[in-house]
Amino acid sequence: MSMLAQAQRLWAYRDLVVNLIRKDLIVRYQGAALGFAWSLGSPLALIVLYDVVFTHIFRTSIKDYVLYLVIGVLHYNLFSQVIAQSCESLISASGLLQKIYFPRILIPTANMLFNLVLSMIAISLLFVLYPLLGGTYNWTMLLYPFALVLFVAFSWGLALTLSVLNVEFRDLKHLVEIALMFLFWLTPLTYNLSMIHNHLFLLVIELNPVAQFMIAFHNILFHARNPGLGVWLITLAWTLASMALGMLLFRRKAGTLVEAL
Secondary structure, three states, rough: HHHHHHHHHHHHOHHHHHHHHHHHHHHHOOOOOHHHHHHHHHHHHHHHHHHHHHHHHHOOOOOHHHHHHHHHHHHHHHHHHHHHHHHHHHOOOHHHHHHHOOOHHHHHHHHHHHHHHHHHHHHHHHHOOOOOOOOOOOOOHHHHHHHHHHHHHHHHHHHHHHHHHHOOOOOHHHHHHHHHHHHHOOOOOOOOHOOOOOOHHHHHHHHOOHHHHHHHHHHHOOOOOOHHHHHHHHHHHHHHHHHHHHHHHHHHHHHHHHHHO
């Protein structure tokens, strides 16, 4: 089956994906007095907290540090939520998978899109508060959607891989949780690369694919400049590799997923 035919087949199930996302949103905010408005509360509280702590209590040498920090943390939160939840996505949907047939790949895809919806609310809030945090609207921000698409596609590919592997190796989700904690500090979110003088640590950061995406986001939204051809090529390569691995593994395991669940 060609890629176009596969895309058309998945598109036919778009209503199912929308319903899965809507269900997750309802479950998440069910019983809450403010409902969906809480999706604004968490990122707003995060921005205010960082502003108070790093503007008035712990000052740093990085100008507009709060903006730098928020850009990195919001995007890393998107990645970590997608990856952490992907491990359980197929297992938690086992009842649905055993009752009706539909492309199994839609389950981790819907989970990724659900987290993307929540993150886009936080990112939209960042853009609204952008000037107050020290940013200046500029033409390089037009590059942001391209970087975000690559980042989401990279995360999706990795989510596919982990969702399938966790069906067979149930301990994987715990290892992923630990890995995400380490990865947070191996990614330039709270520091920039100029602060690192250990060559080994710099090498580890350079080999970290998530770090490359954060470098791109910081270049576009913080430094107001094009990340450069090298960063674009590296992020594109990681994205294609992640998607290829995820789709290949999912395609091979899709036929036996229900029995394994």
